[in-house]
Amino acid sequence: MELLVSEGKSVSGSRWLLLHAAVVFAFLYLPIAVLIIYSFNGDGVGGFPPHHLTFDWYRILFADGPIWDSVLNSLQVALAAMVISLAFGVPAALALERAQFPGKALFRRLVLLPLILPGIITGLSLLMLFNVAGTKLSLLTIILGHGTALISVATTEVFAGLQKVDRAQEEASLDLGANYWQTFWRITVPNLKLPIIGAALLIFTLSMDEIAVSFFLIGRDNTLPLEIWGRLRRGITPEINAVSTIIFVFSLVAILLWYRLRVRGEGGSEIGLEIAEVADPV
Amino acid sequence: MFSRAYKAAVTLPPLVWITVFLLAPYLLLFCYSFWSVSSEQTIVHSWNLANYNELVRVDVYWKTLLRSMWIAARVTMFSLLLGYPLAYFLSFYAGKKKNLFYQFVIIPLWVSYLVRAYAWKTILGSDGVLNTLLQYAHLTKHPLEFLLYSPFAVVLTLTHIYTPFAFLPIYAALEHIPRNLVEASHDLGATRGQTFWKVILPLSIPGVVAGATFAFVLSLGDFLAPLLLGGPSGIMISNIVVSLFGAAYNWPLGAAVSLCMLLLVVSLLFFSERLEKKWSFS
Numbered sequence: 345m346e347l348l349v350s351e352g353k354s355v356s357g358s359r360w361l362l363l364h365a366a367v368v369f370a371f372l373y374l375p376i377a378v379l380i381i382y383s384f385n386g387d388g389v390g391g392f393p394p395h396h397l398t399f400d401w402y403r404i405l406f407a408d409g410p411i412w413d414s415v416l417n418s419l420q421v422a423l424a425a426m427v428i429s430l431a432f433g434v435p436a437a438l439a440l441e442r443a444q445f446p447g448k449a450l451f452r453r454l455v456l457l458p459l460i461l462p463g464i465i466t467g468l469s470l471l472m473l474f475n476v477a478g479t480k481l482s483l484l485t486i487i488l489g490h491g492t493a494l495i496s497v498a499t500t501e502v503f504a505g506l507q508k509v510d511r512a513q514e515e516a517s518l519d520l521g522a523n524y525w526q527t528f529w530r531i532t533v534p535n536l537k538l539p540i541i542g543a544a545l546l547i548f549t550l551s552m553d554e555i556a557v558s559f560f561l562i563g564r565d566n567t568l569p570l571e572i573w574g575r576l577r578r579g580i581t582p583e584i585n586a587v588s589t590i591i592f593v594f595s596l597v598a599i600l601l602w603y604r605l606r607v608r609g610e611g612g613s614e615i616g617l618e619i620a621e622v623a624d625p626v
Numbered sequence: 627m628f629s630r631a632y633k634a635a636v637t638l639p640p641l642v643w644i645t646v647f648l649l650a651p652y653l654l655l656f657c658y659s660f661w662s663v664s665s666e667q668t669i670v671h672s673w674n675l676a677n678y679n680e681l682v683r684v685d686v687y688w689k690t691l692l693r694s695m696w697i698a699a700r701v702t703m704f705s706l707l708l709g710y711p712l713a714y715f716l717s718f719y720a721g722k723k724k725n726l727f728y729q730f731v732i733i734p735l736w737v738s739y740l741v742r743a744y745a746w747k748t749i750l751g752s753d754g755v756l757n758t759l760l761q762y763a764h765l766t767k768h769p770l771e772f773l774l775y776s777p778f779a780v781v782l783t784l785t786h787i788y789t790p791f792a793f794l795p796i797y798a799a800l801e802h803i804p805r806n807l808v809e810a811s812h813d814l815g816a817t818r819g820q821t822f823w824k825v826i827l828p829l830s831i832p833g834v835v836a837g838a839t840f841a842f843v844l845s846l847g848d849f850l851a852p853l854l855l856g857g858p859s860g861i862m863i864s865n866i867v868v869s870l871f872g873a874a875y876n877w878p879l880g881a882a883v884s885l886c887m888l889l890l891v892v893s894l895l896f897f898s899e900r901l902e903k904k905w906s907f908s
Contacts, residue, residue: 365712365727369730372790374749375745378755390751392758392762435637435640439641451641454649455640457648461891462844463847465847469651469652472881555740573850599732
């Protein structure tokens with residue numbers, strides 16, 4: 345594209361684009377910056393300029409039992425949902441790529457639908473199922489909800505990864521006498537390592553943040569977003585900013601780790617791009 | 627080359643899981659929408675169209691649906707206006723910094739959606755960051771009240787949240803455009819503008835359609851931003867569903883509203899897929 349920039353006219357064009365990009369980035373990051381800055385603001389979440397900088401909100405946060413209970417609940421839910429989504433999403437991707445069966449088109453659409461369907465529809469449909477089945481709402485129902493909805497993420501990421509994998513390796517493994525089980529664990533999964541890790545990271549974060557499905561399936565124990573939601577309705581304090589800032593920092597670390605992994609590996613694709621490309625469920 | 631046993635082993639588990647936890651709940655949603663609630667608050671399993679009748683008869687339902695669509699349409703337009711030039715800039719001008727910029731678009735997605743909506747609330751409130759900044763700078767004397775608890779606040783927040791979703795497929799589409807087509811256009815004497823309008827834009831239409839679909843469908847079904855920032859004039863259709871499943875306790879009517887949303891979303895996906903196929907070049 346250096347080629348294009350060398351033309352005089354395009355330089356001014358690219359300047360406008362650069363300006364536009366700066367504006368968009370400012371728009372995307374403004375609330376995040378405000379969130380972080382006001383987590384240190386002694387006077388609360390509003391008011392310009394911020395003053396009385398303090399760590400008090402973090403101190404209050406660390407002594408806040410219910411918040412940490414909800415964090416633990418969310419971590420449990422996210423890990424369990426990750427296992428379910430991968431356990432069914434990876435085979436689903438293999439099935440979509442390699443098998444022909446009646447109702448395959450419908451199956452594909454159903455698997456991918458929760459990616460784009462408003463979460464509340466998935467949530468309340470499952471609520472009806474659990475209600476009819478007489479299942480008591482608890483963290484388990486949330487796990488089942490997240491696990492099911494996020495199969496879509498595992499399937500899209502792994503399906504995209506499969507397109508780039510050379511099938512000859514699996515064929516060779518089978519020809520040389522390995523059975524399917526051995527071939528799956530020794531060839532298929534290692535070849536799909538990056539898409540699977542990428543999907544796992546995405547599922548984990550999406551589950552940690554999920555609120556629409558959880559909203560309907562919640563029992564007595566809150567997940568973190570629902571705990572925050574409950575507090576927002578009662579009035580707002582910078583404690584929410586503090587906990588969000590901490591989670592943001594952890595997420596950044598996770599992204600950096602993923603990036604390192606990708607650079608060392610043979611360069612899988614960008615997180616999320618697969619979904620954008622394959623996500624059209626219909 | 628894969629045996630029938632292999633295909634069955636990868637197909638059956640996800641097929642069963644999806645049937646139980648996705649297909650069955652959606653079918654249940656369908657059934658519920660034809661049932662009703664007795665005066666003792668129990669579900670009456672008699673089939674009739676009373677719920678749909680009410681949806682047509684009581685204008686709050688379709689008026690709210692229209693308002694939600696209007697909000698979603700504005701969010702879509704703004705997301706595309708912000709997302710497209712950004713994607714174009716990244717894909718054609720950012721050079722080696724492309725991946726870095728890409729990460730910067732994605733990072734806000736790692737901050738909880740609920741928390742970002744809450745951050746906008748602390749910015750837009752009457753003693754929020756923006757209003758106190760304006761008064762601090764002596765630009766206004768009194769807080770601007772229209773900023774919060776208005777459709778404006780909902781559109782702004784949802785645009786912030788869904789711009790990266792609109793950006794992703796557009797960026798993916800732009801990245802897939804063979805660069806030699808662009809070079810050919812230049813070699814044949816087209817200006818930058820002509821190349822953009824006649825080569826790049828048409829080839830990126832499938833991405834634009836996918837991005838628009840993401841932004842529209844996801845914001846149409848949103849219920850948190852309206853609850854947090856919308857006020858009475860910013861209520862959306864999902865809020866009605868939530869209240870029908872909660873305080874109002876009328877699951878069948880809620881199911882009927884949800885089913886209408888589901889059908890609307892699925893038909894939108896159907897048309898967007900048609901549109902993408904029509905414009906795709908591969």
